[in-house]
Amino acid sequence: xxxxxxxxxxxxxxxxxxxxxxxxxxxxxxxxxQKWTFGGFWGQYDKxxxxxxxxxxxxxxANCHGLSxxxxxxxxxxxxxxxxxxxxxxxxANWPNKPLAGPNDDGAIADKKGNLLTRPALLSDPILGPxxxxxxxxxxxxxxxxxxxxxxxxxxxxxxxxxxxxxxAKMGRDVFNGYQEGGPxxxxxxxxxxxxxxxxxxxxxxxNYNKAFPGNQIAMVPPLSADNVIKYAxxxxxxxxxxxxxxxxxxxxxxxxxNERKAMGWQVMLYLLITCVLLYAGKKQVWNRxxx
Amino acid sequence: MSGHSTYEPKSNVSKWFDERLPVVRLMxxxxxxxxxxxxxxxxxxxxxxxxxCLVAQLVTGIILAMHYVPNDQMAFNSVQHIKRDVNYGWxxxxxxxxxxxxxxxAVYIHIFRGLYYGSYKAPREVLWILGVFILLAMMATxxxxxxxxxxxxxxxxxxxxxxxxxxxxxxxxxxxxxIVTWLWGGFSVGNATLNRFFSLHYLLPFVIFGLVILHVWxxxxxxxxxxxxxxxxxxxxxxxxxxxxxxxxxxxxxxxxIPFAYFVFFMPDWLGHADNYTPADPLVTPPHIVxxxxxxxxYAILRAIPSKLxxxxxxxxxxxxxxxxxxxxxxxVRSCKYRPIFKWCFWAFAFTCLALGYLGAMPAEEPYIxxxxxxxxxxxxxxxxxxxxxxxxxxxxxxxxxxxESVLGKPGSTGGHMPAGASAAPEKR
Numbered sequence: 001x002x003x004x005x006x007x008x009x010x011x012x013x014x015x016x017x018x019x020x021x022x023x024x025x026x027x028x029x030x031x032x033x034q035k036w037t038f039g040g041f042w043g044q045y046d047k048x049x050x051x052x053x054x055x056x057x058x059x060x061x062a063n064c065h066g067l068s069x070x071x072x073x074x075x076x077x078x079x080x081x082x083x084x085x086x087x088x089x090x091x092x093a094n095w096p097n098k099p100l101a102g103p104n105d106d107g108a109i110a111d112k113k114g115n116l117l118t119r120p121a122l123l124s125d126p127i128l129g130p131x132x133x134x135x136x137x138x139x140x141x142x143x144x145x146x147x148x149x150x151x152x153x154x155x156x157x158x159x160x161x162x163x164x165x166x167x168x169a170k171m172g173r174d175v176f177n178g179y180q181e182g183g184p185x186x187x188x189x190x191x192x193x194x195x196x197x198x199x200x201x202x203x204x205x206x207x208n209y210n211k212a213f214p215g216n217q218i219a220m221v222p223p224l225s226a227d228n229v230i231k232y233a234x235x236x237x238x239x240x241x242x243x244x245x246x247x248x249x250x251x252x253x254x255x256x257x258x259n260e261r262k263a264m265g266w267q268v269m270l271y272l273l274i275t276c277v278l279l280y281a282g283k284k285q286v287w288n289r290x291x292x
Numbered sequence: 293m294s295g296h297s298t299y300e301p302k303s304n305v306s307k308w309f310d311e312r313l314p315v316v317r318l319m320x321x322x323x324x325x326x327x328x329x330x331x332x333x334x335x336x337x338x339x340x341x342x343x344x345c346l347v348a349q350l351v352t353g354i355i356l357a358m359h360y361v362p363n364d365q366m367a368f369n370s371v372q373h374i375k376r377d378v379n380y381g382w383x384x385x386x387x388x389x390x391x392x393x394x395x396x397x398a399v400y401i402h403i404f405r406g407l408y409y410g411s412y413k414a415p416r417e418v419l420w421i422l423g424v425f426i427l428l429a430m431m432a433t434x435x436x437x438x439x440x441x442x443x444x445x446x447x448x449x450x451x452x453x454x455x456x457x458x459x460x461x462x463x464x465x466x467x468x469x470x471i472v473t474w475l476w477g478g479f480s481v482g483n484a485t486l487n488r489f490f491s492l493h494y495l496l497p498f499v500i501f502g503l504v505i506l507h508v509w510x511x512x513x514x515x516x517x518x519x520x521x522x523x524x525x526x527x528x529x530x531x532x533x534x535x536x537x538x539x540x541x542x543x544x545x546x547x548x549x550i551p552f553a554y555f556v557f558f559m560p561d562w563l564g565h566a567d568n569y570t571p572a573d574p575l576v577t578p579p580h581i582v583x584x585x586x587x588x589x590x591y592a593i594l595r596a597i598p599s600k601l602x603x604x605x606x607x608x609x610x611x612x613x614x615x616x617x618x619x620x621x622x623x624x625v626r627s628c629k630y631r632p633i634f635k636w637c638f639w640a641f642a643f644t645c646l647a648l649g650y651l652g653a654m655p656a657e658e659p660y661i662x663x664x665x666x667x668x669x670x671x672x673x674x675x676x677x678x679x680x681x682x683x684x685x686x687x688x689x690x691x692x693x694x695x696x697e698s699v700l701g702k703p704g705s706t707g708g709h710m711p712a713g714a715s716a717a718p719e720k721r
Contacts, residue, residue, distance in 0.1 A: 041558060069369065069372045069376065074376075147570075150372070151372065151569045152569075154561060154566065154569040155566055155567070155569035155570045156566055157566035164650055167650070168650075174562070175559070175562070178554075178558040178559055179559070179562075180558065180559045180560075180561060180562060182566070183566070214579075254569070256376060257375065257376075257382030260382070261382055261383070261557055261560075262557065262558065264383075264557065265553070265556075265557025265558055266557075268553050268557060269550070269553060269554065269557070272546060272549055272550050272553055273550070275546050276543065276546045276547055276550070279539070279542055279543040279546055280543050282539055282543075283539040283540055283542075283543045286535045286536060286539045287536065287539070287540075290330070290531065290536075291699065291700055292330055292331070292699055
């Protein structure tokens, strides 16, 4: 017990020292901000774009990444891709990564061959990735963990660089424009900035060079490429469109209430503005009774 | 609460009730007939705004607690569940998160207003000190609340801040570590920590509520300060709280709701940090650990001092020093309006706080460290040098003889042209 607590004390001290932020290697990259239908004051998702984005997720991302905080039913909901319910039911039933069904009535969690019992997914089930847990994922992915993508668009951001007055000016600009699309902007830049490493750059084993990724070395192989464009139902599609559409889809996955929120938002703002005018008029009338 | 009551129960029922529990009388005297200085500007609407903020946080917080799960495996997903599946959870969660920021924004404006107009001077010392206690309780609540979503910043913020206590090892070996272990409920930040933080996060707002009642009580005993810093000397100096101060307060509150709603509906995540959307991972330290914006100036002071214990002492002193402000300031004049030198000290101090806020967000490297040290010195110099010395050396400019004179530019003691409402102010308080 004594050893444990002194070890813990050492660990606590070490943690205390380690967590003082160390400014690691500077990463300078100008993230190119994109135009999004859901950006700004009036922005709303484009459901066709979300449908195309889901196609990219299904054909490309889902090979490694889960979307476990999004349920199949969300794909039907208003403000999302709004697929027809019947087709999503079918999609769920045929989704390759099935939810576990064990223990069954006999208490078994696996069949006779040792495979875990599973069942087809329902509308109420989450959209699972191919791996049962992080360890299985790492074992299959050269030690790297493909993160769940449900909130990835909120977990990433593009930062404002610059000396302090530029910093404040950029902050002001972002507030004024209601800029909240750092996540999809980051994802788009990440997907479109794979490149050959510059001469002299030592790339780690199994890593790929990416100009937008902090540190420039990313385990994820280029998921989209200009040589292998995903074609949509209408037979069209470009590399850039692919990257745009999946970024928009992930933005929706992370923030499915955006349409409703922004639609209600301007009504609330309008109400507040009108009320303020009325309250000011009332206040003026009251105070006009006396010198002030 | 002091002075005679002007409440007259109208019906037999209210008369019967008033003789048994005069709570309606108390409310009438405190919030209807209460004499408020007639020259209050919009900075005085922040008291009401802060009450609104507290109630809004309580209401949204209680609803969130119905759906939130304080468990290290489930907390992150339960917040997502609230935002995705709970009816209007997408609205209530950002109202609470943005609400915390708005609460601090309002409280900082409120504090700076008090500093500028000398609201801490006799007879308002206790009122001011209660305010400092409220600020401390708010900071504790804000910190505890930020750990609850159990993202990366939650986890590492909790680790950094609780670890500050380990600096006490430098005083008595083992003491700090023992306190940290006790706070954590284990040997690292974990499930036990999260669970108790949730419990305390639910408790502290009610402590704040109690302190606010005392704060308002003390305010109503001493009476409100005002831009001139003069006392109410004659009936014409004051107007009854209703309708004069109330119409102004309600208008001010609705104006405040505009940026509040703007952030809730259009930029709910802008005031937070993207890293907090990555579930807590004890094995991965984020590259930059930064607290919420409202802690940044204090975080800059913490990091400006080379020794850990010294940094903690400086950070705690930066807040606790506010308790002594009523006695540090030696000037007999309250309001900076009539203090030609101290006025500039005040603005320099305001700039210092903003600068420290910026430096707190920057990485701990040069040139930021040197600047943080300079501004930390200036922060304390305001209290320990400017307040006592300027108060003695400065010659205040000429004060108006009364609040009414400052409003009309001439003494208005007759009150003959006063409307009925205004003269309802009590003769003497």
